[in-house]
Amino acid sequence: xxxxxxxxxxxxxxxxxxxxxxxxxxxVLPRLMxxxxxxxxxxxxxxxxxxxxxxxxxxxxxxxxxxxxxxMWKQFLIYVGNLLKGDMGVSFQQYPRKVTDIVAASVVWxxxxxxxAILVGWMIGNLLGALAAYIRKGFDKVLVPVSLFVSGxxxxxxxxxxxxxxxxTLKWLPxxxxxxYDLLPSFSWRFIKSVIxxxxxxxxxxxxxxxxxxxxxxxSMSIYELNAxxxxxxxxLGVKDMKVVGYVFRNAMLPQVTGLALSIGTMIGGALVAExxxxxxxxxxxxxxxxxxxxYPLISGVTLIITIMxxxxxxxxxxxxxxxxxxxxxxxxx
Amino acid sequence: xxxxxxxxxxxxxFMIGFITxxxxxxxxxIYPLFNQGxxxxxxxxxxxxxPGTYISMYDAVETxxxxxLRLDGAAAKRxxxxxxxxxxxxxxxxxxAYGIPDEAVNTDDLNDLLNLWNNTYDPDARPAGLxxxxxxxxxxxxxxxxxxxxxxxxxVYTEEPESGEMRETAQxxxxxxxxxxxxxxxxxxxxxxxxxxxxxxxxxxxATGVSLKIGLIAGVIATVLGLLLGLVSGFxxxxxxxxxxxxxxxxxxxxxxxxxILISYSIGQEQRGATVVAAVIGCTSWVWTTxxxxxxxxxxxxxxxxxxxxxxxxxxxxxLITDILPYIASYxxxxxxxxxxxxxxxxAQLSMLGLGPKTTETPTLGLMMFWGMTxxxxxxxxxxxxxxxxxxxxxxxxxxxxxxxxxxxVFNPQLRS
Numbered sequence: 001x002x003x004x005x006x007x008x009x010x011x012x013x014x015x016x017x018x019x020x021x022x023x024x025x026x027x028v029l030p031r032l033m034x035x036x037x038x039x040x041x042x043x044x045x046x047x048x049x050x051x052x053x054x055x056x057x058x059x060x061x062x063x064x065x066x067x068x069x070x071x072m073w074k075q076f077l078i079y080v081g082n083l084l085k086g087d088m089g090v091s092f093q094q095y096p097r098k099v100t101d102i103v104a105a106s107v108v109w110x111x112x113x114x115x116x117a118i119l120v121g122w123m124i125g126n127l128l129g130a131l132a133a134y135i136r137k138g139f140d141k142v143l144v145p146v147s148l149f150v151s152g153x154x155x156x157x158x159x160x161x162x163x164x165x166x167x168x169t170l171k172w173l174p175x176x177x178x179x180x181y182d183l184l185p186s187f188s189w190r191f192i193k194s195v196i197x198x199x200x201x202x203x204x205x206x207x208x209x210x211x212x213x214x215x216x217x218x219x220s221m222s223i224y225e226l227n228a229x230x231x232x233x234x235x236x237l238g239v240k241d242m243k244v245v246g247y248v249f250r251n252a253m254l255p256q257v258t259g260l261a262l263s264i265g266t267m268i269g270g271a272l273v274a275e276x277x278x279x280x281x282x283x284x285x286x287x288x289x290x291x292x293x294x295x296y297p298l299i300s301g302v303t304l305i306i307t308i309m310x311x312x313x314x315x316x317x318x319x320x321x322x323x324x325x326x327x328x329x330x331x332x333x334x
Numbered sequence: 335x336x337x338x339x340x341x342x343x344x345x346x347x348f349m350i351g352f353i354t355x356x357x358x359x360x361x362x363x364i365y366p367l368f369n370q371g372x373x374x375x376x377x378x379x380x381x382x383x384x385p386g387t388y389i390s391m392y393d394a395v396e397t398x399x400x401x402x403l404r405l406d407g408a409a410a411k412r413x414x415x416x417x418x419x420x421x422x423x424x425x426x427x428x429x430x431a432y433g434i435p436d437e438a439v440n441t442d443d444l445n446d447l448l449n450l451w452n453n454t455y456d457p458d459a460r461p462a463g464l465x466x467x468x469x470x471x472x473x474x475x476x477x478x479x480x481x482x483x484x485x486x487x488x489x490v491y492t493e494e495p496e497s498g499e500m501r502e503t504a505q506x507x508x509x510x511x512x513x514x515x516x517x518x519x520x521x522x523x524x525x526x527x528x529x530x531x532x533x534x535x536x537x538x539x540x541a542t543g544v545s546l547k548i549g550l551i552a553g554v555i556a557t558v559l560g561l562l563l564g565l566v567s568g569f570x571x572x573x574x575x576x577x578x579x580x581x582x583x584x585x586x587x588x589x590x591x592x593x594x595i596l597i598s599y600s601i602g603q604e605q606r607g608a609t610v611v612a613a614v615i616g617c618t619s620w621v622w623t624t625x626x627x628x629x630x631x632x633x634x635x636x637x638x639x640x641x642x643x644x645x646x647x648x649x650x651x652x653x654l655i656t657d658i659l660p661y662i663a664s665y666x667x668x669x670x671x672x673x674x675x676x677x678x679x680x681x682a683q684l685s686m687l688g689l690g691p692k693t694t695e696t697p698t699l700g701l702m703m704f705w706g707m708t709x710x711x712x713x714x715x716x717x718x719x720x721x722x723x724x725x726x727x728x729x730x731x732x733x734x735x736x737x738x739x740x741x742x743x744v745f746n747p748q749l750r751s
Contacts, residue, residue, distance in 0.1 A: 018587045025588070029596035148739065152731030154679050156686055156703070157724035164712050164721075175713070220742075262586060269591025273683045277707065291599060291688050299599060303592045310589045 007322045015315050022307040027079050030296040031072070038062050088304070089297035093289070099301040102286060107305055109178055110282035114271050115313075117203050121210025122260055128211065129218025130249050133226060143215060151212030155270035159205040159277040166201060174198050176279040202278045206271045217259055221252040254325050261317035265310045272306070338664075341744045348740025351733040358730065362543040365536070373540035373697055377521075378531030381709060382716035385526040385534075390519035395490055395504055397512045404509060412508075413482045414444055421475050425451055428472045431461035451479070525718040528702065529709035534718055541697040542726055545678050548612040548698065549730075552677030555616025557670045560623025565654050567624065568631025575628075582624050590618045594680060598689040608691045608698060615680045616673075623669045630662045664745045668738050675734040682727060699723050 042059045049055055063069040067078055082089065088099035128147075132140045150158070167175035179185070179194040225231065225248045234244050275284030283302050290298035342348055366373075422441040429439050432454060440446050457473055490504040514520060525534035567578040585593070597614050598606065634640060635658075643653045659666075678699070684690050685700025686707070693701055702723045706712075711719035 014583065014587070018584055021584050022588050025593070025596065029600045032600040144739070148735045149728065149732045152675065152735050153724070153728045154682050156683070157727060160707070160712060160720060160724060164717070168712060265587075265589030265591065269589055270679075270683060272591075273686045276686065287595065288687055291595075299595070303596055307588055307592050311587055314587060
């Protein structure tokens with residue numbers, strides 16, 4: 001147990017360091033951009049005004065309100081202080097709505113969509129990959145090219161294809177949004193049904209992409225394991241085939257778990273773009289609207305939340321990995 | 335070396351992927367020779383023209399010589415094009431109400447229907463169960479039919495510029511034809527036009543070229559950075575290794591996609607050319623290569639031949655290049671292919687969020703997709719504006735992945751069946 005504790009503390013330290021780095025990057029990068037968002041807002045509000053003094057006054061007022069007249073380091077301190085209080089500033093585009101509110105409204109949708117989709121895709125993919133390695137022959141010949149093709153597709157490409165086939169041509173499923181326009185979020189049966197119907201296409205487009213990538217990785221891993229000495233030895237001893245396959249599957253799974261921890265960021269990135277195709281009310285659509293209206297508090301808020309999501313997920317997976325792989329514990333207790 | 339090359343040439347997966355990429359590259363470089371002009375020219379005034387051959391009406395009238403062809407069913411086709419299914423259904427409804435049995439009326443066979451109609455229709459009849467509005471609409475269809483069946487010549491008149499007098503310049507009979515190859519101005523739009531009125535096929539090929547270039551630049555930058563950092567980090571070790579690995583670990587966990595969004599956004603729309611986007615993608619995706627190259631260098635650094643070089647006093651770059659690089663070269667090539675592939679996908683995803691290269695400068699696959707989606711091509715049934723783009727991305731990345739698996743099978747014999 002002592003070894004695991006050290007493993008845990010080390011991972012936790014890394015979690016904190018990356019979080020700090022992410023916060024710094026999130027603060028600095030958007031502020032390097034050439035255009036002045038305060039000027040944009042001022043222009044919008046003072047449209048038709050021709051008194052230059054008044055316009056200047058309004059500009060200064062906004063600069064003071066958003067804190068852009070302060071030096072960079074002071075802005076950073078204010079930013080971190082506010083973050084700790086759970087305040088990510090005010091959106092420029094949807095002024096005076098708070099970024100925290102906008103992000104909180106959309107992050108639920110994204111987590112509810114992507115977490116199950118990625119996990120389901122990962123599990124099905126691993127199963128198919130292991131089967132392909134075990135059966136070989138015909139199944140393998142079909143699965144490998146299909147997986148290669150699907151995993152090479154961008155998530156949004158598959159999303160558009162599904163949308164056109166099932167939403168527009170066959171008219172089986174609704175083509176946009178997270179629920180019907182005529183409903184308000186509530187715990188009524190009608191609302192839940194509408195959410196489930198709207199959930200299908202975004203969900204499957206993410207699952208299918210995840211299956212492709214995972215199946216290929218799992219297949220190679222399983223083939224390596226099937227050729228390992230312990231497999232040959234067990235077969236010599238006459239151990240039942242199913243039991244050997246069980247061992248092989250478990251051993252091949254371990255790198256796949258790390259693989260999931262490492263690739264979860266990429267997967268979420270692709271899935272966010274797929275969300276925008278369906279106008280799903282998640283983070284993807286929020287960041288798209290933030291980008292199109294040069295709303296930097298919103299962009300920085302969303303990217304920070306995505307980073308925290310990814311960090312937490314890979315942290316959780318690594319914790320799990322420490323539990324299921326005895327070698328990690330052994331290595332740490334040395 | 336020779337043996338490896340031969341093995342690669344015999345790997346079926348690799349060759350299929352390689353040949354597909356070569357065909358795409360060939361098409362991308364050859365097509366502009368046949369179809370001059372910038373792919374960004376907005377030739378169509380309007381959005382999403384359908385794919386097909388476009389013939390100048392003006393020139394078609396003026397084209398000489400004309401040929402007379404007697405083709406069966408030409409008149410029927412003309413009627414068919416002007417008589418939509420809805421009108422036929424109305425005719426059928428009238429006929430059935432008039433007393434014709436339902437199975438005797440066939441809306442698919444136009445000749446049959448027209449014969450039946452001409453024999454039965456009586457404008458003054460008032461079949462039971464039909465509203466007067468419907469009877470009037472059927473009467474209108476009948477008038478149209480009467481006009482369609484008489485084949486009057488089309489006469490073309492030109493206005494005299496001075497007197498303003500109209501002068502007949504041509505008289506076109508219904509069996510008069512011209513040869514398309516003799517019309518001066520025709521344009522083959524294989525994939526119609528996009529939302530800006532650009533030739534979508536031409537744009538697609540140009541965009542594929544640019545996207546491949548973006549992928550290549552991003553891939554080369556990522557691989558070179560990753561290789562250098564990985565080699566140095568693995569071979570030198572110590573504090574250098576610690577520093578490099580600190581950043582590598584940091585950027586493994588911070589998703590590259592978030593960095594891409596933040597950096598691309600900070601650069602601003604004005605400065606974002608294709609090359610800049612490629613460089614940004616390359617600079618955010620070196621981490622994987624660094625990690626694997628470092629791991630492999632670590633396992634090589636204490637081999638006897640490396641120690642011998644070190645004892646002989648060879649310089650660091652020389653040891654890295656002659657003693658370590660050859661052992662990981664196959665891996666580096668495979669990593670490069672994957673990086674090119676993910677570079678193309680990354681550009682497409684960035685563009686979909688509106689952070690791609692400047693639209694007015696270059697077409698890219700991602701930008702074509704972005705504009706297609708922005709103008710709701712999928713809801714307007716304009717499949718040519720987005721589907722070929724998805725297909726092209728899929729084809730390119732599939733071929734690159736196939737090349738990679740092929741190489742994998744050559745270098746890792748265990749994977750061969």
